[in-house]
Amino acid sequence: MRHGKKVNHLGRKKAHRTAMLANMACSLIEHKRINTTVAKAKALKQFVEPLITKSKAENNQTADKGTHNRRIVFKYLRDKYAITELFGAVSEKVGDRPGGYTRIIKLGNRLGDNADMAMIELVDFNELYNAGQPKKKSTRRSRRSGGKKEETPPVVVADTEEKAVENVADAEVKADDSEE
Numbered sequence: 001m002r003h004g005k006k007v008n009h010l011g012r013k014k015a016h017r018t019a020m021l022a023n024m025a026c027s028l029i030e031h032k033r034i035n036t037t038v039a040k041a042k043a044l045k046q047f048v049e050p051l052i053t054k055s056k057a058e059n060n061q062t063a064d065k066g067t068h069n070r071r072i073v074f075k076y077l078r079d080k081y082a083i084t085e086l087f088g089a090v091s092e093k094v095g096d097r098p099g100g101y102t103r104i105i106k107l108g109n110r111l112g113d114n115a116d117m118a119m120i121e122l123v124d125f126n127e128l129y130n131a132g133q134p135k136k137k138s139t140r141r142s143r144r145s146g147g148k149k150e151e152t153p154p155v156v157v158a159d160t161e162e163k164a165v166e167n168v169a170d171a172e173v174k175a176d177d178s179e180e
Contacts, residue, residue, distance in 0.1 A: 008043050021047045026082040028102075029090060033121035041104045041120040051076060052101045055091040093124040 010017055020040075025048045027034050036044070054069045066087075074083055094101050100123065107117040124130070 008039055010039060010043060017043075022077055022079075025051065026077055026079045028120060028122065029077075029082045029086050032125040033119055035107065035117060035119050037110075038104070038106060038116040038118040041118040044120055045102050045104065047076075049099070049101055052086065052090065052094060053099070055086045056094055090122065094122075097124065 010020075012020065021044060024034065024036065024040065024044050028044065028048060051073050054073050057065070057069060070083060070087060073086065074080075077083060077086075103121055103123050103126070105119045105121070107119055109115065110117050
């Protein structure tokens with residue numbers, strides 16, 4: 001039985017597993033998507049999402065908290081370039097997302113050993129999936145509704161009415177010219 005065993009050991013000792021996850025997380029932050037096995041992708045998702053949350057919190061905190069979060073994330077990643085990329089471009093993109101920063105897409109089986117392959121990517125950096133969707137302001141809703149509000153008719157500016165009248169008059173003149 002596997003009571004209370006939450007960590008997938010991935011057939012490696014602890015030191016090898018943490019080094020592998022750190023390297024994969026750095027590659028994911030740098031390239032925005034990587035191909036790996038499904039088991040490693042799921043382990044990487046659990047490893048990298050709390051780090052992204054810490055990078056996102058720097059923008060909302062004071063300078064002391066930001067430095068502290070950078071040091072905590074550096075303890076896990078051990079790569080200065082990945083830290084600057086994470087606290088720069090990645091944290092700006094995921095700033096209003098409440099969680100779920102990564103997406104796992106299954107790709108099929110690998111030819112050599114028939115292992116289940118997957119692509120793990122940062123959600124906000126995929127332009128194909130996000131192209132058709134307008135940016136949402138918030139997903140939270142209040143408990144009680146404010147009731148239906150009456151819609152006010154749109155206000156028309158006088159300049160546009162005059163221009164519309166001029167365009168209609170021009171069209172009528174052109175129509176008269178074409179009839180003759």
